[in-house]
Amino acid sequence: MRRVRYESTGGPLFLEEAPVPEPGPGELLVRCAAVGITLPVVRKVTEAAGPIPLGGEIAGEVVAVGEGVTRFRPAERVTGLCFGHGYADFALLHEAMASSVPDGADAVDAVALVRSGLVAFGALEAARPVPGEAVLVTAAASGVGHLAVQLARARGAGRVVGTVSDPGKAEFVRSLGADDCVRYGDGSWGDPVDCVLDAVGGDLLTPALAALAPHGRLVAYSSGGGTVQAYDLLVGAKSVIGFQMAVIARGRPDLYERWRQELWRLFAEGSLKPAVHAGFALEDAAKAHEVIERRANLGKVVLCP
Structure with a gap:
């Protein structure tokens, strides 16, 4: 072979x-x-x-x-x-x-949906958004990010914002259901949001945290590292939550399977399109x-x- x-x-x-x-x-x-x-x-x-x-x-x-x-x-x-x-x-x-x-899905659908979708689904679960809240997704055009945008919309987010490195990706991100798309280097990421799902890390953590409204939650699931200042959390009572899919897969196989089934259900009904x-x-x-x-x-x- x-x-x-x-x-x-x-x-x-x-x-x-x-x-x-x-x-x-x-x-x-x-x-x-x-x-x-x-x-x-x-x-x-x-x-x-x-x-x-x-x-x-x-x-x-x-x-x-x-x-x-x-x-x-x-x-x-x-x-x-x-x-x-x-x-x-x-x-x-x-x-x-x-x-x-399942029937109705091919192999490409499967690799595009299951693992990346589980990460997106789990990060959103960790953020615990309430219907009507605003959600911002970094790396919104990526394998995980483009599914996170759709999942946030399917779960009733009042506003969904995507951030990207290249403004040429904005049309793609909006086609997924995002209300707005901003570039990392923009001076402002628009009105504050309640949740940030961050797949980038590094220097981007500071503007991601600044994008949060008071009591906002930032879910960090990137392998890119980075640090935040404690004072930035105290001002506005914000929080940072770490998420890793491997922890769920090893420690909560029941939850892992339930999320997997939910992804396929959303795919079957057309709410999630990898x-x-x-x-x-x-x-x-x-x-x-x-x-x-x-x-x-x-x-x-x-x-x-």
């Missing part, structure tokens, strides 16, 4: 031939039809101490199962987060991380990474082996 690999930090991505892996206990062997590119993996390629397996969201058909697997059988369609080599024709997926792809920036061939993985590095994507970036 074909697999994407690299040999040194920041080095080029290249295709290699590798044996098809054997599923171990609790694992599914999946023939990949779509692979979702995630920002954390892109960052690790350029920043990690050494080469790592290129994992991410995968979707496709189960071709074999390991010992102890009870929920899935060969020929079923699944999606889930792969922690090993996912940029490949075949990948291993642990049963606990897998979910079925957007895909492009479907890249496996050999074009480097180009797919470049799109995310340049923050040029409108929606999810996907590899289609």
